[in-house]
Amino acid sequence: MNVRLYFLQRATAMLMVPLIIVHVVVIFYATRRGLSAAEILSRTRGSLGWATYYSLFVIAATVHAGIGVRTVSIEWGGLRPRSADAVMWGMGFALLVLGLRAVTAVVLA
Amino acid sequence: MTPEVAETVEVSLWRGREDGRYQTFTVPLRQSQTVLDIVTWVQRHADPTLSYRFACRVGVCGSCAMTVNGKPRWTCRTHVSKVVDDGKLEIGPLANLPVIKDLTADMAPFFEKWQKAEGRFVPSQTRADNLAVVSPESAERRTADAAIECINCGVCYAACDTVRWNDSYMGPAALNRAWTLVNDVRDAGNRSRLSAVASDGGCHNCHSHQSCEQLCPANLNPTASIAGLKRRTMQAYIKGELG
Numbered sequence: 001m002n003v004r005l006y007f008l009q010r011a012t013a014m015l016m017v018p019l020i021i022v023h024v025v026v027i028f029y030a031t032r033r034g035l036s037a038a039e040i041l042s043r044t045r046g047s048l049g050w051a052t053y054y055s056l057f058v059i060a061a062t063v064h065a066g067i068g069v070r071t072v073s074i075e076w077g078g079l080r081p082r083s084a085d086a087v088m089w090g091m092g093f094a095l096l097v098l099g100l101r102a103v104t105a106v107v108l109a
Numbered sequence: 110m111t112p113e114v115a116e117t118v119e120v121s122l123w124r125g126r127e128d129g130r131y132q133t134f135t136v137p138l139r140q141s142q143t144v145l146d147i148v149t150w151v152q153r154h155a156d157p158t159l160s161y162r163f164a165c166r167v168g169v170c171g172s173c174a175m176t177v178n179g180k181p182r183w184t185c186r187t188h189v190s191k192v193v194d195d196g197k198l199e200i201g202p203l204a205n206l207p208v209i210k211d212l213t214a215d216m217a218p219f220f221e222k223w224q225k226a227e228g229r230f231v232p233s234q235t236r237a238d239n240l241a242v243v244s245p246e247s248a249e250r251r252t253a254d255a256a257i258e259c260i261n262c263g264v265c266y267a268a269c270d271t272v273r274w275n276d277s278y279m280g281p282a283a284l285n286r287a288w289t290l291v292n293d294v295r296d297a298g299n300r301s302r303l304s305a306v307a308s309d310g311g312c313h314n315c316h317s318h319q320s321c322e323q324l325c326p327a328n329l330n331p332t333a334s335i336a337g338l339k340r341r342t343m344q345a346y347i348k349g350e351l352g
Contacts, residue, residue, distance in 0.1 A: 003307035075274035
């Protein structure tokens, strides 16, 4: 961990605080109102707002978790920093692809 | 006055190098006896080949730290009565450092990291200049003073989980020293020092577990010093001042 990784991880943590709150509130709203999958998709499809919101969330989570997994793999996995960097990029790439794929599935008509 | 030998304590001492083992001795208990007294008794009366390190015996030099019943302690100022557990003492070399022999840890990595954190004064003036006037009441001096009384004993380094998990981490003592210099108005080495402590093995690895603060025999708070370094390096990073 150096100052650049520390900054990126803290900055994405701060960014995710409001994103998580909105995400959880929306989940409660959708389940309390008993919205069906079709009703949810009718609201998200074609919505630039939800596309932007969840893309930002995916990018922030990717950066945050990638750096965290790098630290865990050094401290608890005994990896050298260079191997841990590979784990970080691999984890980040996987999260980014899976996350953006999910975003396109709910926002693209 | 002949001290009374009312009771004994069972003492297990580490013998050999990393692949050594504990050897048990029965040592007479005395009033106000320290852990260092116990180790000295064993060397003088039971086994003169026992190796351990000490110098001042009064908590100034920082030479005699060992692991006592699982925790790092300055043995010359640790009373047996305070740490004995069920009539037993287990004494080993400091953790997180190579073992030279018996109770003697190799402090070289500890001091190498001290240098890596640039924990050395860089003068901003020459001997031809007048003495610097530093008010003891100034905010910088108060901050430096709060962390200055380190005796380099290595207790915090041995207590630190992050040091145990990550070989490259500089550790609490080196970073605490760097923090005192960051706040020393006479020092001219901060640009380079802040870059050093913001690098891979630097202050940002600290998880603030605070074992250093809990066990520091000088009652310092290295975690707070490291938090100060995190703030200062972050400000410098955002301003683009780190090399």
